[in-house]
Amino acid sequence: MRYLVLSDIHSNIEALEASVRRAKEAGYEQVVCCGDVVGYGPSPVEVMDMLQELQATIIRGNHDRVISGLDEPTHFNVAARRAVDWTRQQLPVEYQHRLAELRVGPLTVTEKARLVHGSARDEDEYVVTQHDALVNLGLSGPQITFFGHTHEPGVFTRTLYWRPSYESDGTARLRIPSDKVLVNPGSIGQPRDGDPRASFLIWDDTEELFEFHRVEYDVASTQARMREAQLPEFLASRLIFGR
DSSP states (O other): OOOEOOOTTTTTTHHHHHHHHHHHHHHHSSSOOOOOOSSSOOOEEEHHHHHHHTEEBOOOOOOHHHHSSSOOOTTTTTHHHHHHHHHHSSSSSHHHHHTTTBBSOOOEEESSEEESOOOSSOOOOOOSSSSHHHHTTTSSSOOEEEESSSSOOEEOOOOOOOOOOOTTEEEEEEEEOSSOOEEEOOOOOSSSSOOOOEEEEEEEETTEEEEEEEEEOHHHHHHHHHHHHHHHHHHHHHHHGOO
């Protein structure tokens, strides 16, 4: 089975559409998402509709939780809080209910893998260091834990951190280690690893392979829509830097 693994789409329909087009070329059978489908970007309804069409298995992220009304953005920065307010105004009530009803990670998707947003301990936790990874790898669970939240693609094992080095076609491949791993597909809608291209991966559980992909999308169009919506300029301008 080949799984398309998405995370941190953040209401960026241009990036999601470009990623799905590339993923269809590579081939996949099921879609899973590590959360934060909304927030920051200008197209929350369109993104939620597309994920529904894809029949994606989705867990909630911290932005999904807050925008649904289950929580308040107390710890968000000013730009993120403004985006929360704007997104809440744009989403019809039934869409907010759908966000509120998203399953909370960890969610087991196969006997080999589960989904979390931040970590298995807390959907708001950032796993960024080897120590963070070791703590989470020590928790019970299947071999593979897919996570998001940091917006940076990579794989943690007990002994190292593997960061994708992409070929000219925007792909990077890693044979799945035999030990437990934490795997971040990167962010579709707002990458923060210095590469502005949308990031996702395809997990081939038959070939035991992670295929990381980067794909260009119409960033200028997304920025124009954000500015038209009067979303914070910081959120729009950062898209061209991947930060």
